[in-house]
Amino acid sequence: MGHFISLKYFSPAEIKELVALAGEIKKRPSGFSKSLKDKSIGLLFEKPSLRTKTAFYLGALQLGGQPLYYSSEEVKLGKREEIKDVARTFSCYLDAVVIRTFSQKVLAEFAQFSSKPVINGLSDFLHPSQVLADILTIQEVKGDITKLKVVYSGDTNNVCNSLIYIFAKLGGDLRIAVPRKYMPARSLVKEADEFCKKSCASIKIYNSLDKAVKGADVIYTDVWTSMGKEKERASRKKDFKKFQINDKILKLAKSNCIVMHCLPAHRGEEITDSVIEGKNAKVFSQAENRLYAAKAILLSMVAQKPKKGGKK
Ligand code: CP
Ligand code: NVA
Numbered sequence: 001m002g003h004f005i006s007l008k009y010f011s012p013a014e015i016k017e018l019v020a021l022a023g024e025i026k027k028r029p030s031g032f033s034k035s036l037k038d039k040s041i042g043l044l045f046e047k048p049s050l051r052t053k054t055a056f057y058l059g060a061l062q063l064g065g066q067p068l069y070y071s072s073e074e075v076k077l078g079k080r081e082e083i084k085d086v087a088r089t090f091s092c093y094l095d096a097v098v099i100r101t102f103s104q105k106v107l108a109e110f111a112q113f114s115s116k117p118v119i120n121g122l123s124d125f126l127h128p129s130q131v132l133a134d135i136l137t138i139q140e141v142k143g144d145i146t147k148l149k150v151v152y153s154g155d156t157n158n159v160c161n162s163l164i165y166i167f168a169k170l171g172g173d174l175r176i177a178v179p180r181k182y183m184p185a186r187s188l189v190k191e192a193d194e195f196c197k198k199s200c201a202s203i204k205i206y207n208s209l210d211k212a213v214k215g216a217d218v219i220y221t222d223v224w225t226s227m228g229k230e231k232e233r234a235s236r237k238k239d240f241k242k243f244q245i246n247d248k249i250l251k252l253a254k255s256n257c258i259v260m261h262c263l264p265a266h267r268g269e270e271i272t273d274s275v276i277e278g279k280n281a282k283v284f285s286q287a288e289n290r291l292y293a294a295k296a297i298l299l300s301m302v303a304q305k306p307k308k309g310g311k312k
Contacts, residue, residue, distance in 0.1 A: 003111040003118040004297050005104070007128045007165040008191060012199060015132070015169055022136050022289065022296035029062065032295065036065030039302050042090055042097040045121065046072035047227045049100055051263065051287055052121045052129065055294035056098045063295055065302075068094070077106065087113035096302045102228055117301035124228060127158040130262050131166045133293035137286045138218055141258055146171040146201075148217040151253070153177040153209050153243045154270050155236070156184040159222040159262050164188060164203060168195035174203045177212035179239050209243050216253035220260040221245045221270045237269060246272040250280065258282045 007015060025032050041060040045053060053069070060067040077086055087110045090097050097114065099107060100121035111118040120128050138145050150167070152160055156178055164184065167174040168191075176184065183205065192203055206212035213219060224240040225233040245259060259271075259281045267273045276283060 003114075004128065004301055005107045005111055005118055005120045006126055007131070007162060007169060008195075010169070012169045012171075015135075015166065018132055018293070018296050018300060019135050019139070021299065022132065022292040023139075025295045025299075026136075026289070026292040032063055032299065034064040035299055036060060036063035036095075036302060039065040039095040040093065041065050041067045041298060041302070042070060042094040043067060043121070044070045044072070044075055044077065044086075044097060045100040046077065046102065047100050047122065049121070051290045052098075052100060052294075055129070055290040056119070056121065056298070059291055059294040059298055063298060065095075065298070077101070083109045084113040086110070087118075088115075091115040096298065119297055119301060122158060124226070125158055126162050126165075127262070128162050128165075129293055129297055130159055130290070131162040132297070133289035134163070134220070134260060134262070134286055135166060135170070136289045136293060137260070137282055138258070140289075141282060141285070142217055146173075149173050149175070149215055150218040150220065151175045151177060151209075151212050151216040152220045152222075153212070153245060153249075154221045154240060155224050155226065156182050157222060157226045159220075160184070161188055163220065164192050165195070167203060168192040168201050169199060171199040171201045174201065175206055175212040175216075176203070177206045177209040177243055179243065180207050181239060209249060210252060213249055213252045216257050218258050218260060219245055219250070219253055222262055223264070223266050224270050225266070240270065244270060244272065245275050247274055247278075250275060250278075256280075260286055263287060 043056055057067045091114050096117040098119040098121040102124050104123045104125040107120055107123055142148055152163055224236045261283045265271055
């Protein structure tokens, strides 16, 4: 499977396998407790993290591996040392590295020079390990994702982009409700359209949440201001105010619809306190499933043979 930096490089069958493996690990964790014996997993995080760091760190440990955490301050990727030198040095010691960074280009460059798998722990553009866990959560609660109406409301950020890729690959009905000013990148939409032709997925963009959410089985949202965009928070609060998930919006969806959020949440912005604390919310099931998805990714990536790509 190579690196795990974008789901666009994975076939529908490979994505389904990863989700199924996550489900299997969840049911039978002890069966995998030695799967990463003698393997070392680096975690290099240039942004804060609660769930992703815990899921991959603990995931590696519970699989019998050795996690090592590096803060951005100590590595200073691309500043103290060139990305390609860090990648090749890590490849000498580690069996895989999970990276949380800003630009997707950093991940691509790192992967180009790493002979060991590089796993995207979130970039500005994508958050693939999150949506893998989300598909598991939706399946567990609602069943076949291709038979559901799934609505994402808010910013076309890393989580939204990854949802677009995963639904485009797996099929289903995904509706993105977003202000006109924040439409998804054209290149992403074009790529997704190609995947949709094969999967028969329907991905539609709406500029009205009221319209998008009618009859929804799943409502998903994420912060309007992602990490790194803090200076835009005031303007974003104005731009997105009609895209908040609140009790009024919830009434337009199916009564048994589930509400999802990758967390952390900005309560009172993209979601109200009453909705996130309400009976429809599944946010902590999502958080829990991050662990099993992380383990499935580690297992699939690290259990493979070394790749040719890494330059020494
Ligand atoms: N959902 C998620 O990735 O959370 P963290 O930023 O806390 O890792
Ligand atoms: N879109 C959010 C996701 C956090 C998990 C961010 O990038 O800050």
